[in-house]
Amino acid sequence: MSRVYKAAQTNDENFFRFDNGADTYLSYAHEKSGDSVLHIASRYGHLNLVSLFLEKGVSPEIVNLDGKRPLHEAAQNGQIDIVKYLLDYGAIVDCLKRADWTPLMLACTKNGPEVIRALLQKGADLALRNKDGWNSFHIAAREGSVEILQLLLHHDDQLWNTVSKNGRTPLHTAALHGCTDVVRFLVGSCDYPCDVVDSCGTTPLMDALRAGHVDTAQVLVDLHKADVQKEDKLGRQPVHLVSEAGELEALDFLLDTFHLSVDTRTTSTHCTPLHVAAKEGQDAIVGHLLRRGADVHLLDTSLRSALHIASGGQHAGCVELLLKHGAGDSQDKHGQTARHMARKDGVKQVFRKYLDHIT
Structure with a gap:
């Protein structure tokens, strides 16, 4: 680890104020990530250093090799004070990193509603999608926070009505990741059709079962009337998908609860x-x-x-x-x-x- 990186990581303000390098750190870029000192300070929440670097002329829009800007780092790591400071300084709220991820999307990967509120107050666009066609609601559904989903819907009550490039809904995403509370919330609060399918004909129930999330599957059956004999585009039912995936508990759930034929x-x-x-x-x-x-x-x-x-x-x-x-x-x-x-x-x-x- 270089002296510059360590100083920025550990909030060694004296290093930057009195180092004999005479501000050469301002052009520092980590050899592997391309991180500037502003990226590092933003990631670790060192507001004093962020302020110093901006005063010294480091651009708030400086990018690393992943296309991330300091605002991305602060949002992803839940550094609310840094997020607010950068936004007030004029940082672009919907800046894009590689794969078209915004700071709001990264904030939705954490259970940090305060960061999301700050970004939304500055006009963050909820409808933006990354390269896979996911918007912020998709991402929040994967992470399992009902609180964040409620917050996003408060700003746009139709945000749930979205599909990725391969036709997957946030309900698919939550089911695949076993986010049972989120699935229960989505089924109760959003108008997803029963057994909504993606481009392969896969339903949320299929996703839940092939990933071994029997509790999530039970919610979909009980509350959404999901069909345990629904077929995908290859004519496969959930009983085939769980057998393919090696999910023994899910297999017994289907055979015992719904009396399906073992030779379907x-x-x-x-x-x-x-x-x-x-x-x-x-x-x-x-x-x-x-x-x-x-x-x-x-x-x-x-x-x-x-x-x-x-x-x-x-x-x-x-x-x-x-x-x-x-x-x-x-x-x-x-x-x-x-x-x-x-x-x-x-x-x-x-x-x-x-x-x-x-x-």
């Missing part, structure tokens, strides 16, 4: 949960499905069993589980057997071990 098919390829779990090498899910009675012999539209899928993916553990539970080999529509799809030695060894069980 996708509409596009007729894959079962066993197929999709085998494709991803989810040994624990494959074993669990088999213990729950999954049919090891079912074929998809390519005439492939879960054994084909597991072998093609070179997942030795899944192959062994399937063979132990009576999986037999057969030709798919291209004439390939599961055994012939094995490429790795470990998978080949499993087939040799159970060769007598393969017809």
Whole structure:
């Protein structure tokens, strides 16, 4: 760490007032981040240094290598006194860093409503979006603060009605991150359609379940009447997505609470949960499905069993589980057997071990 960086970080005002360098620090830029002394002082909340550097002529709009300005640093780190000082000094309230993030967006990543209020009072634009199409409401939904969401809606009661570039709503975002209180708030306060989908046909319930957030999923079912058999654009239901993701608790939640079939098919390829779990090498899910009675012999539209899928993916553990539970080999529509799809030695060894069980 350079002497200049350390002095700015530790609020060593004497270093900057009496250093023999005669103000050479004013042009300092950290070699990796490009941070100026004003960035550093703003990040750590040293108002006396911020004031000194501005008096010495450091621009409040100086940027580092990430495109951040001192206001970005202060807002992201909850330095309310610095935020107010920079804004009063004339810092641009909606300045953009790389990926088009504003200070307000960064402030929404923290539970710091006072910073958000200060930015809004200076006219921060709530509707601005970053490169992914997220506005401040999206970001706050991900972070899980109902207080901040309420504050943003107080300034714009239609702010919830937004989607990212891939069609995802703030409700999707909150569900995926398991922000149960936020999901409850959004469902109760905003007019999201039941089972609103993104560009892939994914619903908030699907997001919650594939991330293992069963409590969040329960809220969506109870309060938003989410459909546990809704299909995405590939014809997959939540039971397929949780099997693919390896979420055992979510799988049992669906099977036990809603009495879904363990052999539920996708509409596009007729894959079962066993197929999709085998494709991803989810040994624990494959074993669990088999213990729950999954049919090891079912074929998809390519005439492939879960054994084909597991072998093609070179997942030795899944192959062994399937063979132990009576999986037999057969030709798919291209004439390939599961055994012939094995490429790795470990998978080949499993087939040799159970060769007598393969017809």
